[in-house]
Amino acid sequence: xxxxxxxxxxxxxxxxxxxxxxxxxxxxxxxxxxxxxxxxxxxxxxxxxxxxxxxxxxxxxxxxxxxxxxxxxxxxxxxxxxxxxxxxxxxxxxxxxxxxxxxxxxxxxxxxxxxxxxxxxxxxxxxxxxxxxxxxxxxxxxxxxxxxxxxxxxxxxxxxxxxxxxxxxxxxxxxxxxxxxxxxxxxxxxxxxxxxxxxxxxxxxxxxxxxxxxxxxxxxxxxxxxxxxxxxxxxxxxxxxxxxxxxxxxxxxxxxxxxxxxxxxxxxxxxxxxxxxxxxxxxxxxxxxxxxxxxxxxxxxxxxxxxxxxxxxxxxxxxxxxxxxxxxxxxxxxxxxxxxxxxxxxxxxxxxxxxxxxxxxxxxxxxxxxxxxxxxxxxxxxxxxxxxxxxxxxxxxxxxxxxxxxxxxxxxxxxxxxxxxxxxxxxxxxxxxxxxxxxxxxxxxxxxxxxxxxxxxxxxxx
Amino acid sequence: xxxxxxxxxxxxxxxxxxxxxxxxxxxxxxxxxxxxxxxxxxxxxxxxxxxxxxxxxxxxxxxxxxxxxxxxxxxxxx
Numbered sequence: 351x352x353x354x355x356x357x358x359x360x361x362x363x364x365x366x367x368x369x370x371x372x373x374x375x376x377x378x379x380x381x382x383x384x385x386x387x388x389x390x391x392x393x394x395x396x397x398x399x400x401x402x403x404x405x406x407x408x409x410x411x412x413x414x415x416x417x418x419x420x421x422x423x424x425x426x427x428x429x430x431x432x433x434x435x436x437x438x439x440x441x442x443x444x445x446x447x448x449x450x451x452x453x454x455x456x457x458x459x460x461x462x463x464x465x466x467x468x469x470x471x472x473x474x475x476x477x478x479x480x481x482x483x484x485x486x487x488x489x490x491x492x493x494x495x496x497x498x499x500x501x502x503x504x505x506x507x508x509x510x511x512x513x514x515x516x517x518x519x520x521x522x523x524x525x526x527x528x529x530x531x532x533x534x535x536x537x538x539x540x541x542x543x544x545x546x547x548x549x550x551x552x553x554x555x556x557x558x559x560x561x562x563x564x565x566x567x568x569x570x571x572x573x574x575x576x577x578x579x580x581x582x583x584x585x586x587x588x589x590x591x592x593x594x595x596x597x598x599x600x601x602x603x604x605x606x607x608x609x610x611x612x613x614x615x616x617x618x619x620x621x622x623x624x625x626x627x628x629x630x631x632x633x634x635x636x637x638x639x640x641x642x643x644x645x646x647x648x649x650x651x652x653x654x655x656x657x658x659x660x661x662x663x664x665x666x667x668x669x670x671x672x673x674x675x676x677x678x679x680x681x682x683x684x685x686x687x688x689x690x691x692x693x694x695x696x697x698x699x700x701x702x703x704x705x706x707x708x709x710x711x712x713x714x715x716x717x718x719x720x721x722x723x724x725x726x727x728x729x730x731x732x733x734x735x736x737x738x739x740x741x742x743x744x745x746x747x748x749x750x751x752x753x754x755x756x757x758x759x760x761x762x763x764x765x766x767x768x769x770x771x772x773x774x775x776x777x778x779x780x781x782x783x784x785x786x787x788x789x790x791x792x793x794x795x796x797x798x799x800x801x802x803x804x805x806x807x808x809x810x811x812x
Numbered sequence: 813x814x815x816x817x818x819x820x821x822x823x824x825x826x827x828x829x830x831x832x833x834x835x836x837x838x839x840x841x842x843x844x845x846x847x848x849x850x851x852x853x854x855x856x857x858x859x860x861x862x863x864x865x866x867x868x869x870x871x872x873x874x875x876x877x878x879x880x881x882x883x884x885x886x887x888x889x890x
Contacts, residue, residue, distance in 0.1 A: 386879070405879045406824065692855065701855035703822055731822040732879065735855040 352668040353377050353428040353452060357421045358392065360432030361411060363722040363738045364644070365392035368430045371660035380424045382417060384410035386730045391722045398424055405732045411435045414442050418449050428452035428667060434734065437643040438465055454667040455620045456566075456642050463616060464640045468511040468549045474637040477615040479608045482627065482636040484551035492532055495550060499528050502552040508535045509551060512543035519585065521553060554636060556788040557627035559587070560594050562609035563651045565662055566618035567672040573606040574651050574659070575681050580787045581776075583699070588769065588792065589776070590647035590687045592654045595747060595785045596630055605635055612640065621648070621663040627789075646689065646739065649720055653685035653743040684747040686754055690721070691735040694767035695775075695801055703731040708764030712757035716743040716750070729766060737768065747785070751777065775801055815865040816885040817843070823854030825861075825886060827876045837887070839871050849887060852880065865889060 356372045357380040358365045369379045369392055381396035386405035393399045400420040403410030410416065412435055421429060429446050431437040437455065440462040446453040455461070464470045468487045475481050483502055488511050489495040499506045499522065508531055510518030520535045522528035532548065540546035559582065563574040578594035579587040597605065609624035623645050625638040648659045657679070665673070693699040705728045711719045721738025723729075729737065740757055744750035758774050776782050779800075781791065819825065827835040827850045837849045843863045850861045867889035874886050 406877065701821075701857055703855065731854040732824060733855065 352670070353664065355380060355424065355426045355428070356454070356664065357382060357417070357424065357426035357429045358396065358432070359411065359417050359429050359436055360434070361387050361390060361392065361722075361733060362736060363720050364432040364646070365390070366395060366722050367660055367720055368432060369395050371658060371664060372430075374658070375661055375664060377664070380420065380426045382411075382420045384732075386732055389727065391724055391727065394724075400424060405730070407435065407733065414439075414445055417442075418445060418451075421449070421451055426451070428454060428664075430454040430664065431643065433643050433646060438641070440465060452667050454664055456616075456618055456622065460616050460618060461642050464642050466511055466547075467509060467513060467639055468547060470639055471549070471637065473616065474612050474640075477608075477612040479612050479624075479637045480635065482551040482554060482638070485549045488547040488549055489532070492529075495532060496525060496528055499550055500525055502550070504528070505553045507551045507553055508532055508548055510535065510539035510543055510545070511547035511549060512539060512545035517585075518542060554627045554629050556631075556790065557629050558594070558596055558787070559625065559638075559789050560597070560605065560628045560635065561623050561625040561645075562606050563645075563648065563659065564609055564613045564618065564622050564624060565659070565666070565672060565674070566613050566620065566622070567666050567670070568617050568619040570672050571610045571613040571618055572672060572674055572676045572679060573610050574655050574657060574679055576602060576605060577647055577650055578785075579647060580789050581792045582789050583792050583796065587647060588689050588691075589773070590650050591747075591750075591785070592650040592685050593681060594628075596628060601633060601635075608635075608637075612637070620666055621659050630788075646736070647687050649718060649739060649741045650685040650687045653718065653741055654681040654683055655679055656682075683743055683745045684750045685741060685743045686747075686750045687739050687741045688754065688773045689739055689769065690737045690763070691769045692729050692737050692766050693735050693769055695769055695772040696767070699769070700767075701731070701735050702767035703729045703735075704766045705729075706763060706765050708762055710760065710762040712740065712760035714756075716753050717741075717757050718743075723763065737763070737766075740770075740773075751783065772801065815867060815889040817849055817861070817863045817865060817869075817887045817889070818883055818885050819852055819861055819880050820882060821852050821854055821859060822880060822882045822884075823852040823859075825874045825876070825878055825880045826851040826853065826858075827872065835876075837869055839869050842866075842868050843889070861886065 358368045372379045378397040381399040382402045402416040436442040440458040443453045443458040505523045508520040520531045536546040558580045577592045579590040581589035623641045626635040628635045709725045718741040742753040848860045870890040872887045
């Protein structure tokens with residue numbers, strides 16, 4: 351049941367990435383797009399394109415029927431969802447299967463299980479993976495939850511079971527605040543996700559975010575080592591690395607094995623990521639969630655392993671067994687990715703859509719740019735602000751940092767404000783050079799006004 | 813020649829703070845400088861649009877949920 355034609359149900363840089371992987375496998379691609387995206391790079395690169403609706407994502411990229419209709423009309427027999435949009439929508443995955451098409455990703459059951467963050471926690475615990483101390487599942491009784499929160503010790507996080515990716519999270523610093531926030535969080539979760547279920551977790555202070563890439567074929571699972579993504583703003587990652595310098599080989603081995611154990615326990619199929627908080631002080635790691643899709647930061651793993659994760663997940667969806675044994679997956683050197691968003695770091699990361707007046711991309715040894723830009727392209731205001739990712743690789747982390755500095759100096763995106771100046775300002779920081787960071791580090795650094803020097807140098811990438 | 817209220821940023825225009833709530837302003841309402849007349853969603857973030865003119869709103873020329881370009885007129889004053 352190998353794939354004959356692949357429909358790309360996404361946009362932006364990840365759509366370009368999928369088309370390239372498909373083409374490398376000899377598979378033609380169909381790019382669907384909204385009316386606002388008719389001139390995006392992925393449309394230009396794909397073998398065919400189909401307009402599936404107007405600008406709002408709810409009436410185009412999230413319109414299940416329109417996507418399936420485009421597949422039928424073009425004879426595509428498989429659908430790649432990328433990340434976001436329909437990537438972790440179990441009902442869509444099921445509809446794809448019912449339509450007789452192949453979904454590039456895990457089963458609807460796995461997506462549903464891991465999408466329910468409380469159920470995923472229980473699943474991880476069953477697989478022997480440590481979870482953040484908290485309520486075992488969804489909170490039923492608010493009084494009991496209050497007592498549990500006091501036992502855990504404040505602050506505690508209140509999370510939406512249907513949330514994930516940093517959405518639907520509140521932090522209560524004390525009992526009174528908990529009593530106020532918990533019902534509010536439930537009401538908001540109901541409104542935002544259609545499910546008011548909430549659960550609570552102890553806050554792990556100064557934790558690092560470390561995640562493990564896995565590949566499974568429904569029978570076996572291998573890991574492709576870890577990534578560290580501790581630099582975050584508003585719970586969104588902005589800088590990712592592989593490997594994590596915070597782990598020694600024993601801890602790395604334990605962490606990667608635990609991710610495989612969880613993926614194996616659900617007979618995982620496709621590319622997935624198991625996310626953890628790592629408490630450096632104690633050496634403890636705690637499961638947060640499993641993402642059942644390709645992730646934005648997958649290239650850092652590709653850079654240290656030499657694998658093409660996108661191609662591997664397409665092969666698996668096409669029915670091929672895993673081509674890799676664990677011992678074949680070696681890592682070499684160090685990779686760093688920074689996210690280039692159309693946001694102005696000099697004015698509180700205000701979104702900055704517009705037209706690309708000039709484009710010069712860095713190049714040379716150890717440099718890769720995954721992006722969706724061309725000169726004259728107008729970035730529409732309707733979607734995520736991610737324009738692309740600058741990824742560098744070196745034999746050592748020091749070499750990767752030097753290549754990042756060189757690449758940022760070579761990069762010019764005219765006509766837009768981008769987050770590139772943020773990374774230029776971060777590079778000289780001793781904590782960045784030493785990777786002495788945690789998930790709260792960047793916001794604290796930004797709040798201290800440390801971006802000011804970058805603003806003085808001209809916050810917009812010229 | 814009536815005055816109008818424009819959006820300085822491109823995005824999707826919303827006339828209500830949330831789908832369950834009433835519109836910020838309706839045709840016939842008076843506006844003062846600084847009054848919020850709607851929201852613009854740009855790249856998944858929401859920004860309040862404030863009037864920099866005063867008077868009575870004759871009509872909105874952009875529907876709730878419609879895309880707008882930077883500088884586009886949202887409402888015309890009587």
